[in-house]
Every structure is written in C-alpha cells, then in structure tokens.
Amino acid sequence: MxxxxxxxxxxxxxxxxxxxIGVALYGxxxxxxxxxxxxxxxxxxxxxxxxxxxxxxxxDIMSIMTPKGYLxxxxxxxxxxxxxxxxxxxxxxxxxGDEEKGTLDLVLAHPISxxxxxxxxxxxxxxxxxxxxxxxxxxxxxxxxxxxxDLTWLEFLRPFGPLLATLLLFxxxxxxLSMVMPSARLAGMLAGGLLVGNYLLVGLSNLNExxxxxxxxxxxxxxxxxxxxxxxxxxxxxxxIGVTLVLALIAWWRFQERDIRVGGExxxxxxxxxxxxxxxxxxxxxxx
Amino acid sequence: MTEEMALRTRELTKAYGRIQALRGVDLVVxxxxxxGFLGPNGAGKTTTIRCLLDLIxxxxxEIEVLGIDPQKDPVAVRARVGYLPGELSLESNQRVEGQLRxxxxxxxxxxxxxxxHELARxxxxxxxxPIKNLSKGNKQKVGVVQALMHKPELLxxxxxxxxLDPLMQQEVYRLLRVAREGGSTVFFSSxxxxxxxxxxxxxxxxxxxxxxxxxxxxxxKGMAVRRVHVxxxxxxxxxxxxxxxxxxLLHESNGLYATLQVAGEMDGLIKALAAFPVSDFETERPSLxxxxxxxxxxxxxxx
Numbered sequence: 001m002x003x004x005x006x007x008x009x010x011x012x013x014x015x016x017x018x019x020x021i022g023v024a025l026y027g028x029x030x031x032x033x034x035x036x037x038x039x040x041x042x043x044x045x046x047x048x049x050x051x052x053x054x055x056x057x058x059x060d061i062m063s064i065m066t067p068k069g070y071l072x073x074x075x076x077x078x079x080x081x082x083x084x085x086x087x088x089x090x091x092x093x094x095x096x097g098d099e100e101k102g103t104l105d106l107v108l109a110h111p112i113s114x115x116x117x118x119x120x121x122x123x124x125x126x127x128x129x130x131x132x133x134x135x136x137x138x139x140x141x142x143x144x145x146x147x148x149x150d151l152t153w154l155e156f157l158r159p160f161g162p163l164l165a166t167l168l169l170f171x172x173x174x175x176x177l178s179m180v181m182p183s184a185r186l187a188g189m190l191a192g193g194l195l196v197g198n199y200l201l202v203g204l205s206n207l208n209e210x211x212x213x214x215x216x217x218x219x220x221x222x223x224x225x226x227x228x229x230x231x232x233x234x235x236x237x238x239x240x241i242g243v244t245l246v247l248a249l250i251a252w253w254r255f256q257e258r259d260i261r262v263g264g265e266x267x268x269x270x271x272x273x274x275x276x277x278x279x280x281x282x283x284x285x286x287x288x
Numbered sequence: 289m290t291e292e293m294a295l296r297t298r299e300l301t302k303a304y305g306r307i308q309a310l311r312g313v314d315l316v317v318x319x320x321x322x323x324g325f326l327g328p329n330g331a332g333k334t335t336t337i338r339c340l341l342d343l344i345x346x347x348x349x350e351i352e353v354l355g356i357d358p359q360k361d362p363v364a365v366r367a368r369v370g371y372l373p374g375e376l377s378l379e380s381n382q383r384v385e386g387q388l389r390x391x392x393x394x395x396x397x398x399x400x401x402x403x404x405h406e407l408a409r410x411x412x413x414x415x416x417x418p419i420k421n422l423s424k425g426n427k428q429k430v431g432v433v434q435a436l437m438h439k440p441e442l443l444x445x446x447x448x449x450x451x452l453d454p455l456m457q458q459e460v461y462r463l464l465r466v467a468r469e470g471g472s473t474v475f476f477s478s479x480x481x482x483x484x485x486x487x488x489x490x491x492x493x494x495x496x497x498x499x500x501x502x503x504x505x506x507x508x509k510g511m512a513v514r515r516v517h518v519x520x521x522x523x524x525x526x527x528x529x530x531x532x533x534x535x536x537l538l539h540e541s542n543g544l545y546a547t548l549q550v551a552g553e554m555d556g557l558i559k560a561l562a563a564f565p566v567s568d569f570e571t572e573r574p575s576l577x578x579x580x581x582x583x584x585x586x587x588x589x590x591x
Contacts, residue, residue, distance in 0.1 A: 003394050102373075105377070106371070107391075109343065110391060110394035111396075
C-alpha cells in the first residue's frame, strides 16, 4: 500500500506543484488586497447598489468588509468549484486512467491486492489535496500578519475542513462513476457537471423558494464556506465525510468485482454479482 | 492438484458480453516444463492467461496455479509468478530503472538488483533511458526484465518476443532456458511457430476458446497429415491404397507414380505397400507451421 501511496503522489506531483502555486498565489494576492479593497471610499455604497439578484445569488455580499466575509466571498465561495476541477479529474483517472492506458494490467500482476492498490491510491490522492489546501491556508496566514485581517491561524484553517470534505465528496463520486462508466473522461465530465449544477442550484435557491426545498438534498447545501471561520458545523462536516466514505466504499466494491480491461471488452455492464445472478436464473429457466 | 503440476484449468469459460472467449479450456502444465500455447489472434490465449492471474474472472470452471486458486488468493499466486502481458504498456513519464524499482517495491523488494543489471546487460537495455524514448522492442525488454527479475517459480508470458529483433529473440530464449534450468516453469503464448518449436516441451493449440490439440511438438508433427510420393517398378493399379485407413490417393500418373495423403500413423500404408513393387518412397515431413494451419485452414467452426 505504501508503494502505491508514494507512486500516486509521484504521479500527481505536477498537479500538486502547479495547483499549490496557483492556489497560494491567489490567496496571497487576495490577502494583501484586503486593506486596499475595504478602504476604497464608497465601496459599501457600491455593493449596496448591486441588483437584488446578484446579492441573492452570492449571499451576504455586504459582509465583505469583515475578514470573515471577505474570506468567504473572495475565496471559499467558489474555491470548491475551482479546485474541484482537479479533485474530479484526478479521481476519475486515479485507477481507471491506468486501465485505459493499459498499465493497470501489469501492476495488478504483482503481489498487491486490489484493496491495497485502491486504498493506497486513494490515500495518495487525499494527501495531494491536503498539500494543495495547506499551501492555500499558508497563503492567507502568513501575509495576514501585515494586514488588518485579524484572524487566528485556526480561524483561517477551519473553512479548509469543509472545503476538503466537499472536494473529497465530488472526487469519490467521480471515482464511483469511473468504475461504472465506459471511460474516465466521461465520469469526470458527469461529476464536474453535477458539481457546477449544484453550485448554480445553491446560488439560485437564494432567489427561488421552490429551489430552496430541493437544494437541501444536495451536498453543496452543507458546504459551510467562509462561515466556518467562526466555528465548524460538525453535523454538516460529518455528513459530507460520511457520504464520501460511502461513495469510496462503493467504488472499492466495484473495483473488487470488475474485470481489468485491456481494451475493447469493457462498456456498460451490470456488476459481476448481478450478472452471475442473471445467468443462474437464465440457466434455471432453461432447465425448467 | 499434485505437486508436479504448475497450473491446471478445468472447463474454463469466459464471455465478453455475447462473445464467448473461452468455451471450456482444460490445461495441465507440469512443473519445470516449457509449455507453448499456440493460437491465432482472438483464440483465447490472453484471456486464459489473464484468468490465471485473476485480472479477469472466469464465468465457470476451475483454476489452480501452483496449487492455489487465484480467485481465492490472487496475491499468493502473483508473488510466485512473473507475467509479461501481450499488450505491454508502461508509465511513459518514468525512466526504465524507476519503473523497475516501482515493480520491485510492489514485490517488497524481492529482486536482487545486480540480477536486474545482468538481465539489462544481456538484453542491451539502458536502465537510465526515459520510457517515452524507448522503441517497442526496448519496451518489450523492460517487460521481459520485470517478469524475470525476481526469479519466479512460474513465468506466464504472453507473446514474449513480440517486437524484438531476431538476435534479441535468441537472447530471450536463452534466458528462458536458464530460468527453466533454475527450476521455473514457463508457460508462454505465441503465434510464432518456430519459437514454439524451439522452446516448448509441450504445446497446446487453442482455437475459438477450445483446446483442439495438446502434445509434444514432435508428436504434433507426427499426428499431422503428411504427403507421400511413391514410384512403382512397373504399372500398377494404386486404387486399393485409397481404401487404407487414413490414406487418400491424391494423384496417380500412368500407374507408375502415386501421391498419397496420410493422416496419423504410417503403419497401415507401409503394410499395404508391401503388396506393391515399390521403386522409391518419399514422405514430406510437415513443419509445425503446416500442422498449425491444418487446425485452422478450412476447418469447421467449433461448436
């Protein structure tokens, strides 16, 4: 499992470095701009003049003048969608990407169980996301010392918890989909579409009461964002982590069951256990 | 399964959707032998090998590899097996040594690295090369090295010399002989008949997911249809030869020459010819290639 963990981190090193730099530079830039933005004369009046629809979609924009609100609106309100691109694409290709390249065949011919390979890679993937978010956290904590962003390191850290949980939830969804869909790319597209759709739904639900009833059944409703600065909603966080674990277990079960493809023989299929059941029923019917 | 058997399959079946890839494959490979698995593309060679490693799950039948059911304990099987896939794909963004070290890590660093260097030297493989810069043949050498480097008890090789030049093919044959001398069993698939004839102690021919023949290469050649040319001392009526079991009179010329086709043993024909004034007798021994083709060319579909 350690070999797979290290191998996954090595394979993702390009994304880890690139995304860490990107996320950190953005955080650094926004942290340093806090004083300048909040001191713009008439900025509050400008915000207050925004159309009602925009105010509704983005939530409490007026709170932007406070460190918590600034962090929420300028970072956590959309960081789960931006880093979600990486989380989903990396998860969709985590195992099935290798199968499509034809390299999984030889790896699994070595004395490593499918479970160890699966969980080794999942842990490597989680570690990669943690490293990227760690870079994001440092990019706020360090420059904040020279600004009026008077939050403690823990207050800066808290919203990264729900952010990581949300990324892992959509990552595990992409992983499940990659196990049942004909290609990793298709799985990534569907999971990405669901993430963006959910993001829009949450925004629009602030404007439409009918949508507000639906949105409660979607994961992003339980994403705390910048609100977590003042304290974590452990119930919501636990729920996100719980769903993530369930999805990861389903992906693991599907990986245990499936044939490793080398090309051509895959596609839309029932799980092997259901196929066996169908065959048994068919042969029983023939005997009768 | 007795200790002498390296692998055994019984009534192995596997379908990909509506395509029946294996239709009841029965195989027995003894320990220490080199076993050639012959068949054209799509016959079921790769599917059989991948079932042995639990990469794919058969729909029916039984498998034992080194006395272990690969579906029950795949890790134990793979720990003792070296595998070379037919469609070898490697991580393109690694160097050869990095890739081999990764495979060795998966084996808990079981391989002696000086042996890896020896294999690389014998195959003229540069371990420092990035894999993306390797030719198909050189990638195949990486595959051969990773299969052999931990000195496995059983080698499952799917077309091991694919993409290699003739000199390197010979070197791989030598390495496989060395592995056999060291006690390893070699099970390899191929559609290169000269390779099978050179290496294998026994051969199985698979066709449309069924083993249609299993024998030693020489015996297989002996079982094949062969052509016999007979010259007589004087004009004769050769038609009685056509009635001998397994003999078919193909051509008769002026009562002095006859061309016959004989299936199986020659005994019946030789005894029948004792009644004829024979001046000369010549048989054409078939190559394994002709034997192989006789199983495929113009043959009926397997039911």
